[in-house]
Amino acid sequence: MASVNKLSLYIGIPIIIVIYVAYLFYVNLGSDNASQQRIIDQHYENLINTTPQALVLGGSNAIFGLSAQMLSKETGLHFLNFSLRSEGFNNQNYREYISSLNSLDADSVEVVVYSSIQFSRELDRDLVRSNFNIFGESADVQLIPNKTFSRFMIESVKSVIEHRKLVFDEPEFYMINNYGDLIHSSVNCDYSRAGRRFESLSVEFQVEKVKDQVEFLKLTFPKAQILFVFPAEHYLDQGAMIENFSLVISKLPSYQNVAFIVDKTELSASEICDTEHHPNEIGRLKRTASILKELQALH
16 A cells, blocks of 8 residues: 555656646646737728728727627717727737727827716726736746646536537637627627626726726826726625725716716616626626716716
8 A cells, every 4th residue: 555655656757746736837838819900900090091080999898798889870970999808918908909090080089988886886997807818927937826726627528528629718809890899699609607796996096097098098098088987796785886886986077078977877786797787788788878878978
């Protein structure tokens, strides 16, 4: 028995170490940025082909949940959606991305609809992700991966069962149209959670982060009417989310040409794609209609 235990020790532990080191190589070198790059390339192409009068900005909630095409049709202004997954993973990346749109005449932009979830839940977004590039890749070697090895193995087994092959880090979205809107049919919408409750950061923190973002938007688009949206999500306690955002707005200073909006659209589980802040196509119609009413009320 002792010899068997020693054999397990001398062979088993080195095997585990080798497997884990291989996993670290996968985590640090195996990132797939093709999806994000494709979205960025399409944004540039959309901008070359048209001169937008209005923009939709933000993260994945705005990709899944707002339609520049619908806003264009209903307002008569040509909207383009320049939202990016996780808003480029930190504010510096996203701001640099917006500033890199050289053919965009910022002075001709009349309306900016900015929709973001980051202010209510990502306390250390810019601290933790400060070394991330726009594809979510860290410049530092991760000795402690953000996905545990056990989770990786479970997902691998599940992938083999469901797809009969390994499918790692499938792109969060695949295709957008010439307005920058997500084509929902290219995404697997399978929301199966029981739902969760809303949890927010301190109001003071949210206020300071919002003020910083407002200053960037006003500086970048000096002539635009800015609609700063706290987006609708699917929660068991929707009222708590609305109450939180309303309190944040009450503590913000008044800005010229900036309107703060709490999107109170009620999204059911059947109107969600894959997570609370990603509406499916039906949910997007509802969210966009709500924002459209807010825009019409400003004019």
